[in-house]
Amino acid sequence: xxxxxxxxxxxxxxxxxxxxxxxxELKVLLIQRDQEPFKGQWAMPGGFVGIDExxxxxxxxxxxxxxxxxxxxxxxxxxxxxPDRDPRERIITVAYYAxxxxxxxxxxxxxxxxxxxxxxxxxxPALAGDHANIFxxxxxxxxxxxxxxxxxxxxxxxxxxxxELRRVYELFLGEVLDKRNFRKKIIALDQIEETGEKxxxxxxxxxxxxxxxx
Amino acid sequence: xxxxxxxxxxxxxxxxxxxxxxxxELKVLLIQRDQEPFKGQWAMPGGFVGIDExxxxxxxxxxxxxxxxxxxxxxxxxxxxxPDRDPRERIITVAYYAxxxxxxxxxxxxxxxxxxxxxxxxxxPALAGDHANIFxxxxxxxxxxxxxxxxxxxxxxxxxxxxELRRVYELFLGEVLDKRNFRKKIIALDQIEETGEKxxxxxxxxxxxxxxxx
DNA sequence: GCAAAAGTGTTGCTCATACACCCATGG
DNA sequence: CCATGGGTGTATGAGCAACACTTTTGC
Numbered sequence: 001x002x003x004x005x006x007x008x009x010x011x012x013x014x015x016x017x018x019x020x021x022x023x024x025e026l027k028v029l030l031i032q033r034d035q036e037p038f039k040g041q042w043a044m045p046g047g048f049v050g051i052d053e054x055x056x057x058x059x060x061x062x063x064x065x066x067x068x069x070x071x072x073x074x075x076x077x078x079x080x081x082x083p084d085r086d087p088r089e090r091i092i093t094v095a096y097y098a099x100x101x102x103x104x105x106x107x108x109x110x111x112x113x114x115x116x117x118x119x120x121x122x123x124x125p126a127l128a129g130d131h132a133n134i135f136x137x138x139x140x141x142x143x144x145x146x147x148x149x150x151x152x153x154x155x156x157x158x159x160x161x162x163x164e165l166r167r168v169y170e171l172f173l174g175e176v177l178d179k180r181n182f183r184k185k186i187i188a189l190d191q192i193e194e195t196g197e198k199x200x201x202x203x204x205x206x207x208x209x210x211x212x213x214x
Numbered sequence: 215x216x217x218x219x220x221x222x223x224x225x226x227x228x229x230x231x232x233x234x235x236x237x238x239e240l241k242v243l244l245i246q247r248d249q250e251p252f253k254g255q256w257a258m259p260g261g262f263v264g265i266d267e268x269x270x271x272x273x274x275x276x277x278x279x280x281x282x283x284x285x286x287x288x289x290x291x292x293x294x295x296x297p298d299r300d301p302r303e304r305i306i307t308v309a310y311y312a313x314x315x316x317x318x319x320x321x322x323x324x325x326x327x328x329x330x331x332x333x334x335x336x337x338x339p340a341l342a343g344d345h346a347n348i349f350x351x352x353x354x355x356x357x358x359x360x361x362x363x364x365x366x367x368x369x370x371x372x373x374x375x376x377x378e379l380r381r382v383y384e385l386f387l388g389e390v391l392d393k394r395n396f397r398k399k400i401i402a403l404d405q406i407e408e409t410g411e412k413x414x415x416x417x418x419x420x421x422x423x424x425x426x427x428x
Numbered sequence: 429g430c431a432a433a434a435g436t437g438t439t440g441c442t443c444a445t446a447c448a449c450c451c452a453t454g455g
Numbered sequence: 456c457c458a459t460g461g462g463t464g465t466a467t468g469a470g471c472a473a474c475a476c477t478t479t480t481g482c
Contacts, residue, residue, distance in 0.1 A: 002218045008265040009223035012295075012306055051222040051304050055295040079293040079308050081226075081269040090265050092226050094293045094306070163460070180463070181445065188443095204459040205452035377433075394436070395472065402470095418433040419479035 010081075010090035014059040015046030015131070017095065017138035018069065020118065021155045021164075022102040026171035027118040028135065029105075030125070031066050034114040037087050038128030044135070045116070046093065059096045067116040068108030071098040073154050077141045078134075085130050097138045099154035121171075143172045150189055153212055159195050161207035162186070224295075224304035228273040229260030229345070231309065231352035232283065234332065235369045235378075236316040240385040241332040242349065243319075244339070245280050248328040251301050252342030258349070259330070260307065273310045281330040282322030285312040287368050291355045292348075299344050311352045313368035335385075357386045364403055367426050373409050375421035376400070 018029035030042040047062040049055060056074055063069055074096050081092040107116050119125065127135065146152055152168040153160065166182045186192065193213050198206035232243035244256040261276040263269060270288055277283055288310050295306040321330045333339065341349065360366055366382040367374065380396045400406065407427050412420035 002220060003222045004216045004218050005223065005225075006216060007262070008217045009219065010226050010263065010265060011219075012224050012226060048221070049224065049295070049306075051224060052297045054297060055293070055306070076293060079269070079290060081263070081308065083266045083268060092263075092269070092306075092308070094295065161461085178446075179461085180447085183462085185444085201454085202460080203454040205461045207461055375434090392472075392474085393434085394474085397435085399471085415481085416433080417481040418431075419435080421434060 008090075010092050012049045013046055013091055013093045014049055014055055014062060015044040015093050015095045015134060016059050016063045016071075016074070017044055017097045017135055018063065018067075018071065018100055019097065019139075019142060019155060020100045020102045020105060021168055021171065022118060024167060025120045025122070026168075027102075027120055028124070029067060029069065029100075029107075030117065030119055030127075032115040033128060041128040042119075042125045043128035043131050044095075049094075055094050056096070059094075059098075063098070069100065069105055071100050073100075073151070074098045078137055080130060080134060082130070093134070095134050095138065097142055099142070099151065101155060101157045103157045139172070146172055150191060153192065159197065159209040159211050161199050161209060163207060165192075165210070222304075224306050226263045227260055227305055227307045228263055228269055228276060229258040229307050229309045229348060230273050230277045230285075230288070231258050231311045231349055232277065232281075232285065232314055233311065233353075233356060233369060234314045234316045234319060235382055235385065236332060238381060239334045239336070240382075241316070242335055242338070243281060243283065243314075243321075244331065244333055244341075246329040247342060255342040256333075256339045257342040257345050258309075263308075269308050270310070273308075273312075277312070283314065283319055285314050287314075287365070288312045292351055294344060294348060296344070307348075309348050309352065311356055313356070313365060315369060315371045317371045353386070360386055364405060367406065373411065373423040373425050375413050375423060377421060379406075379424070 020027050020029070029045065031045050033039050033041055033043050045063050045066040046059070047066070049058040053061070055076070059074055060071065063071060076094060076096050079092060079094045083090055085091060085093075105118070121139065124132070124135070146169060152165060155168055156164055162183055165186065166177055166179070169182070170177055191213055192210045195209045195211050197209045199209055200206055234241050234243070243259065245259050247253050247255055247257050259277050259280040260273070261280070263272040267275070269290070273288055274285065277285060290308060290310050293306060293308045297304055299305060319332070335353065338346070338349070360383060366379060369382055370378055376397055379400065380391055380393070383396070384391055405427055406424045409423045409425050411423045413423055414420055
């Protein structure tokens with residue numbers, strides 16, 4: 001079976017930059033490509049958009065197929081289309097970022113991927129094609145939106161401490177934030193509430209747990 | 215001549231939402247389509263991306279071909295890809311906005327367009343397909359960026375008055391701004407300078423003219 | 429002289445920042 | 456008892472919002 005067109009068509013793919021926090025580090029989910037081009041190199045999960053498939057559905061599907069991970073929160077952030085970005089054919093990639101709590105992440109390498117794992121954003125391997133650039137733009141966009149939209153808790157488990165929430169900001173911004181001022185700002189947003197529970201079994205004073213309201 | 219692929223490929227187009235200010239109104243540049251689909255309806259200028267063409271180059275080229283207008287300032291803002299947005303085939307559209315001074319705008323309808331003209335954003339005609347949505351998203355993004363990036367003067371001639379600059383903000387924001395506070399804010403940005411000239415031949419006190427620095 | 433927009437300062441308030449000490453727990 | 460992060464309040468400065476009158480020109 002083949003498909004014919006009166007003029008040349010580019011291929012369209014979606015790529016997903018999945019951010020999470022694990023062990024007090026900002027991490028990104030990468031797959032090791034099992035197919036050409038860039039076979040053996042690490043890359044963002046992604047792949048071709050079905051001819052009748054929504055772009056966001058394609059992003060979710062490819063992520064699921066290649067890594068076993070399901071996400072709810074996914075936003076389109078840029079479309080990469082330089083003519084020379086893929087050696088096979090012209091490929092235009094609509095890129096998404098996703099934020100995920102690390103406890104919802106059970107990895108399973110799948111189609112087109114011989115491996116899938118989290119990497120600290122401080123120590124990324126060499127990435128296939130222009131994926132280092134895609135990552136950079138994604139991180140920048142998420143960082144910008146952190147201050148406007150306060151969606152940092154999408155990278156945390158259902159309950160979390162102030163320290164953990166503050167660390168998300170610090171890891172993206174690359175600077176330390178004042179503990180007292182941070183707490184005041186977050187409380188003023190009126191987006192989270194105390195659960196009444198505390199984080200036990202830590203070798204210091206137990207911290208209050210919070211959850212997102214509603 | 216025809217082009218064959220092992221699996222179906224969508225078509226990729228670019229559309230450009232051109233904003234300008236004319237006669238104290240916010241306007242957008244539309245073409246009247248001369249081809250199916252949506253023949254006879256008004257739409258944003260745009261068209262197919264060449265197989266070896268950069269996306270931004272395609273946007274500039276299509277705009278030039280269809281309206282005679284050349285722009286420098288062009289930014290990608292979103293990619294629209296719902297499977298049903300075009301009746302012919304799957305079309306994915308990478309959308310750009312452009313800001314242009316109205317004095318650099320001499321219209322000439324061209325390929326695929328029987329007419330090209332400016333419309334006040336308060337009185338848009340019915341638009342083809344999902345172009346009303348594309349317009350809405352573009353206006354929202356430009357409005358957001360007005361406050362961050364201060365590129366409002368890209369819609370004004372080389373010299374302009376404080377009143378004219380303030381009107382750009384007011385037209386996007388849909389609210390009136392305080393004259394004194396606005397002037398203070400703009401001066402503090404240190405982006406514009408006085409030309410020394412004044413806007414003469416108006417039936418009120420002449421206003422100082424400013425230009426962008428450098 | 430009248431209509432129309434140009435131009436000009438001060439005050440109060442809100443918000444962001446800077447900053448230091450004691451507390452509760454595990455080991 | 457020590458190491459570790461948890462938790463708390465105040466003072467200062469910057470920036471934003473509110474607000475009214477005089478000036479200059481064309482008609």
